[in-house]
Amino acid sequence: MNYTVVLPAAGSGKRMKADRNKLLLELSGKPIFIYTLEVFDRDPNCEGMWLAVKDGERQLIEEYVERYEIKKVKGYAIGGAERQDSVRAGLEMAGPCEVVLVHDAARPFISPSVITELVEQANQSGAAIAGVPVKDTIKKVQGGLITETVDRSSLWMIQTPQAFRYELLLQAAQLAQAEAFLGTDEAMLVERTGHPVQVVESTYENVKMTTPDDLIYGQAILASRLQEEQS
Ligand SMILES: Nc1ccn([C@@H]2O[C@H](COP(=O)(O)OP(=O)(O)OP(=O)(O)O)[C@@H](O)[C@H]2O)c(=O)n1
Numbered sequence: 545m546n547y548t549v550v551l552p553a554a555g556s557g558k559r560m561k562a563d564r565n566k567l568l569l570e571l572s573g574k575p576i577f578i579y580t581l582e583v584f585d586r587d588p589n590c591e592g593m594w595l596a597v598k599d600g601e602r603q604l605i606e607e608y609v610e611r612y613e614i615k616k617v618k619g620y621a622i623g624g625a626e627r628q629d630s631v632r633a634g635l636e637m638a639g640p641c642e643v644v645l646v647h648d649a650a651r652p653f654i655s656p657s658v659i660t661e662l663v664e665q666a667n668q669s670g671a672a673i674a675g676v677p678v679k680d681t682i683k684k685v686q687g688g689l690i691t692e693t694v695d696r697s698s699l700w701m702i703q704t705p706q707a708f709r710y711e712l713l714l715q716a717a718q719l720a721q722a723e724a725f726l727g728t729d730e731a732m733l734v735e736r737t738g739h740p741v742q743v744v745e746s747t748y749e750n751v752k753m754t755t756p757d758d759l760i761y762g763q764a765i766l767a768s769r770l771q772e773e774q775s
């Protein structure tokens with residue numbers, strides 16, 4: 545099943561504390577977002593990528609896309625102040641298709657088999673997102689004191705990709721905009737329309753490069769992949 549992917553890449557990386565958009569930081573000599581684009585470039589079911597970028601970074605990002613010979617980038621939308629604004633801009637520009645995936649450009653280690661599973665599920669049921677069960681004990685804390693220990697048996701950490709029938713996500717995104725609702729992922733926008741959202745088990749490797757320690761983990765993932773290739 546073919547799909548189109550929208551990649552929000554217009555953040556600023558405050559938590560990474562870098563001097564530029566964190567997506568341009570390098571792992572083993574290659575910018576983070578190029579690893580992400582390569583996964584989709586290699587997937588024969590990916591019909592095209594739409595990137596949401598900052599106006600002032602578009603030229604630089606385009607240069608990298610050319611330098612690394614990424615073939616499937618169809619166009620660029622100008623991102624907004626919030627991630628949700630950037631995704632909506634990308635969706636509107638991508639135009640109608642059957643299944644659309646939204647994937648953080650800051651998650652370079654997504655597994656191709658999870659993408660395939662998400663697309664199949666979204667085609668059948670309308671909405672499917674990636675996640676992994678939480679591994680730690682979860683507590684609510686206020687003022688340094690525990691107010692509750694949460695039963696973790698049904699808690700999942702949600703990632704991207706998040707896959708949807710295009711019209712379902714577009715309408716949910718436009719409704720959220722009209723009602724000034726701000727969510728932290730696309731599923732939240734669809735959930736509030738009442739449409740069920742499936743969760744597909746992903747991998748813990750699919751971490752979002754958010755804080756400096758994530759770069760160390762990212763580097764370790766690359767080293768272990770290289771070792772596997774060579775053995
Ligand atoms: N206004 C925004 C904010 C974020 N993103 C993108 O959404 C993804 C996930 O966001 P996050 O990790 O929060 O990135 P930043 O906003 O860059 O980081 P921070 O919140 O630490 O500033 C990233 O690929 C980021 O580039 C975006 O396109 N537009």
Ligand SMILES: C[C@](O)(CO)[C@H](O)COP(=O)(O)O
Pocket residue numbers: 627648702703704728729730752
């Ligand atoms: C969409 C997301 O990656 C799912 O985990 C996450 O919610 C993005 O959060 P951020 O704070 O905007 O990075």
